Amino acid sequence: MKQRQYKVMDQHRPGNTLSLGRRDFIKLVGGGIVVLFHAGDTAFLEAQGRGGYPTDFNAYLRIGEDGRVTVYTGKVELGQDVVTSLAQMAADELDVSLESIDMVMGDTDLCPYDMGTFGSMSIRFFGPALRSAAAEARATLVQLAAARLSTPADRLSVEDGVVFAASDKSRRVTYGQLAKGRKITRTLEGKAATKPVSRFAVMGKPAKRRDARLKVTGRAQYAGDIRLPGMLYARILRPPAHGATAKQIDTSGAEKIPGVTVVREEDLVAVLHTDPEAAEKALETIKTEFDLPKAAVDEETVFDYLVKAAPPAQETERKGDLAQGEKTAADVFEARYVNGYGAHATIETHTAAAKVEGGRVTVWTSTQTPFPNRQEVAQALGFAPENVHIITPFVGGGFGGKSSSGRQAVEAARLAKAVGKPVQVCWSRAEEFFYDTFRPAAVVTIKSGIDSAARICLWDYRVYFAGSRSAEQFYDVANNLIRVYGQWRGETTKAHPFGVGPWRAPGANINVFARESQIDIMAAKAKADPLEFRLNNTSDKRMRSVLQAVADRFGWKKAPAPSGRGYGIACAIDAGTYVAQIAEASVDKSSGSAKIKRIVCAQEMGIVINPEGAQMQIEGCITMGLGYTLAEDVRFKGGQILTKNFDDYDVPRFSWLPEIETILVKNDELTPQGGGEPAIVPVGAAVANAIFDATGARLFRMPMTPERVRQSIRSI
Amino acid sequence: MIETIRFRLNGKPTTLRIEGDRKLLWVLRTDLGLTGTKFGCGENLCGACTVIVDREPVRSCQLPVNEVRGKEVITIEGLEKDGKLHPLQEKFAEHGALQCGFCTPGMIMNAYGLLLKNPKPTRDQIISAMDDNLCRCGCHKRIIRAIEGASAQM
Ligand code: FES
Ligand code: FES
Numbered sequence: 044m045k046q047r048q049y050k051v052m053d054q055h056r057p058g059n060t061l062s063l064g065r066r067d068f069i070k071l072v073g074g075g076i077v078v079l080f081h082a083g084d085t086a087f088l089e090a091q092g093r094g095g096y097p098t099d100f101n102a103y104l105r106i107g108e109d110g111r112v113t114v115y116t117g118k119v120e121l122g123q124d125v126v127t128s129l130a131q132m133a134a135d136e137l138d139v140s141l142e143s144i145d146m147v148m149g150d151t152d153l154c155p156y157d158m159g160t161f162g163s164m165s166i167r168f169f170g171p172a173l174r175s176a177a178a179e180a181r182a183t184l185v186q187l188a189a190a191r192l193s194t195p196a197d198r199l200s201v202e203d204g205v206v207f208a209a210s211d212k213s214r215r216v217t218y219g220q221l222a223k224g225r226k227i228t229r230t231l232e233g234k235a236a237t238k239p240v241s242r243f244a245v246m247g248k249p250a251k252r253r254d255a256r257l258k259v260t261g262r263a264q265y266a267g268d269i270r271l272p273g274m275l276y277a278r279i280l281r282p283p284a285h286g287a288t289a290k291q292i293d294t295s296g297a298e299k300i301p302g303v304t305v306v307r308e309e310d311l312v313a314v315l316h317t318d319p320e321a322a323e324k325a326l327e328t329i330k331t332e333f334d335l336p337k338a339a340v341d342e343e344t345v346f347d348y349l350v351k352a353a354p355p356a357q358e359t360e361r362k363g364d365l366a367q368g369e370k371t372a373a374d375v376f377e378a379r380y381v382n383g384y385g386a387h388a389t390i391e392t393h394t395a396a397a398k399v400e401g402g403r404v405t406v407w408t409s410t411q412t413p414f415p416n417r418q419e420v421a422q423a424l425g426f427a428p429e430n431v432h433i434i435t436p437f438v439g440g441g442f443g444g445k446s447s448s449g450r451q452a453v454e455a456a457r458l459a460k461a462v463g464k465p466v467q468v469c470w471s472r473a474e475e476f477f478y479d480t481f482r483p484a485a486v487v488t489i490k491s492g493i494d495s496a497a498r499i500c501l502w503d504y505r506v507y508f509a510g511s512r513s514a515e516q517f518y519d520v521a522n523n524l525i526r527v528y529g530q531w532r533g534e535t536t537k538a539h540p541f542g543v544g545p546w547r548a549p550g551a552n553i554n555v556f557a558r559e560s561q562i563d564i565m566a567a568k569a570k571a572d573p574l575e576f577r578l579n580n581t582s583d584k585r586m587r588s589v590l591q592a593v594a595d596r597f598g599w600k601k602a603p604a605p606s607g608r609g610y611g612i613a614c615a616i617d618a619g620t621y622v623a624q625i626a627e628a629s630v631d632k633s634s635g636s637a638k639i640k641r642i643v644c645a646q647e648m649g650i651v652i653n654p655e656g657a658q659m660q661i662e663g664c665i666t667m668g669l670g671y672t673l674a675e676d677v678r679f680k681g682g683q684i685l686t687k688n689f690d691d692y693d694v695p696r697f698s699w700l701p702e703i704e705t706i707l708v709k710n711d712e713l714t715p716q717g718g719g720e721p722a723i724v725p726v727g728a729a730v731a732n733a734i735f736d737a738t739g740a741r742l743f744r745m746p747m748t749p750e751r752v753r754q755s756i757r758s759i
Numbered sequence: 760m761i762e763t764i765r766f767r768l769n770g771k772p773t774t775l776r777i778e779g780d781r782k783l784l785w786v787l788r789t790d791l792g793l794t795g796t797k798f799g800c801g802e803n804l805c806g807a808c809t810v811i812v813d814r815e816p817v818r819s820c821q822l823p824v825n826e827v828r829g830k831e832v833i834t835i836e837g838l839e840k841d842g843k844l845h846p847l848q849e850k851f852a853e854h855g856a857l858q859c860g861f862c863t864p865g866m867i868m869n870a871y872g873l874l875l876k877n878p879k880p881t882r883d884q885i886i887s888a889m890d891d892n893l894c895r896c897g898c899h900k901r902i903i904r905a906i907e908g909a910s911a912q913m
Pocket of ligand 1: 797798799800801802803804805806807808809818819820821
């Protein structure tokens, strides 16, 4: 560890421009002991194309005069339970109970700038910095205690926020007493060591969700639950299709309804009322005429269209020589895998409430990215960013769907400014499907080969519009080329007829579906057991250990597919975590409907902070994964979204639920890796391979609807 | 048309002067400030808005408020008694049967309705009673366990 000294902060250095100035912070947080820290791998974030991350600090924690510890972070709680796991880290390093930690999250006035909550990064990148900061806070407190108790720091111990002399427990002082009357601010220097795993007291132990009581009593507040005096509920006129232009909008009917306020701005036409249903009725009276663009694609033609529209390739991996690989190959396999558009379909629709007062606007909004939203609202209103306050209450699910734009926050803020009253915007389910930034449709083509010893000798991989996440090669392939034609984000997404964006483990689901299906195709041709084929082709130790763990728990018996048993295996690396799954399916051959009976999942994610939370995420991933695998497909015609509600977008239900078993494979040598996404990644391939094993039918397209499965069985 | 509607809400007599065709969901959430009952789809497709009317689980987004006249309505806010959680609430928390929590009030109320009729449901009966309540976070496995746990305790 680098030898660095504490540095008392230079109070006159200008704060970074994207957050409150430092002096404002000091004023804001009041007394106590504060440690400022920076969390996140900046290089990684820059590489993700999300620059502007301050290099200074983006979170801090404070030990208050009451001894309570508060962590301030721009991260938000979406259900992934970071509110518990982050608190566990702070509590453990500080030697206080979990109960004495408060989390203040996603509030742009109280928290320093943070880009947002996505990519399974909270624990992975934020966690280590938080732990260091907590360790430094503890060291500071122990030093203060040393002076107070006239005992050298190395003869002091800490338990539950009380520092005492190891030799005489009655000589003691609490964190609260030490913080009293102080105003100490440190920037994290990384001098104090964090605890080794062997000394974890709170981390690594299952912890119950800290927000459970609020959520089971209905008291947890979401953006739609904000009630402000005089607030109006807005309904906004939407075009019938993306790319449509209004020829005529007649709001005269709505204007005549008592109590209705009509707002007409260039690109924003809304009706408002104190009763949301009255606003809805007023919206229905608006007469419109729109010009619709010609629909160029639909869900059947989109794949060919995308391949044609693709930007030039970016090579992400190259090894050996494909021509050589093809020469060595005893068998060569070519296949194309596709996946349509997927919706996030969170049960909470995009919602925001806003009020404008004294030249400042406050917006409560359901978002994964409060700080970028602040910028958007500031721009839309012509306010300085410091006059925009974004508050993130509980968020009713995100999965990437609440990270792309702050549209509803901007709408609420603009309307509140226009009518001079607080305004709430809560999207209907149809609006949610219309403005969702879907997981983009994507195509993967693979040409692969095995030699006479069933070793993979050729891998020519092309992915269109999904990026390379989880496409990285971990099989030992001598001749390997991975080419990416367009990402799930950025410039290239303009090829799609509507908005697309990140969807839980962006791009990884199609990449793993394609790769692990292809692996099974090769194993089947070689008449090799699918597990053994994988083990024979990878020397990656972490991968071998999760494969072995999942096979042991499942009770895997060797047999080449199709064995008729309906067993499918798949494995992947995602967000630094290794995961392997085995699915067991039974397929009704006449209807094509696949019932997934059991899924066993082994996951190795480095040090596990909260095993309970990790398991919850794995179960959630597997359950949600069945949706993209078997049913979820957005229907559309050009820019027109035909899917409007859950009757046309089948998300997983209780009756789909397989037996789910999870194994956390221990690896305390490695810092914590991602947990919110990895286990969703192999579900598609595990199920496709199980369907193949049951029926001999190979599916190349997700979702694997009964109709597609039936057709595939017929064509054998 | 403005009507006078009397009913019992979470055990208390309640009187509203209100347009009778307004949906119970929005009356609860706006006029009465009971925001525990959630909007998810507005079309009887997700169950986030489930409340109990005369011992039956009902989708409040579909129910005109004048239909609860003279009836007994229970919402998520009415389950906790004197600071003590209902066994379902306790078990949901204990089993971690929630993530984002947005479906949770509807899940609990729907399960409450099930247990009123059938205090000892089998797993299959739980699954079929809960099947039209959607949870996007994938808490299904734990929700089933929580309902079983509450049933055992009641
Ligand atoms: S909001 Fe009533 S069923 Fe979805
Ligand atoms: S807990 Fe998020 S929808 Fe059920």
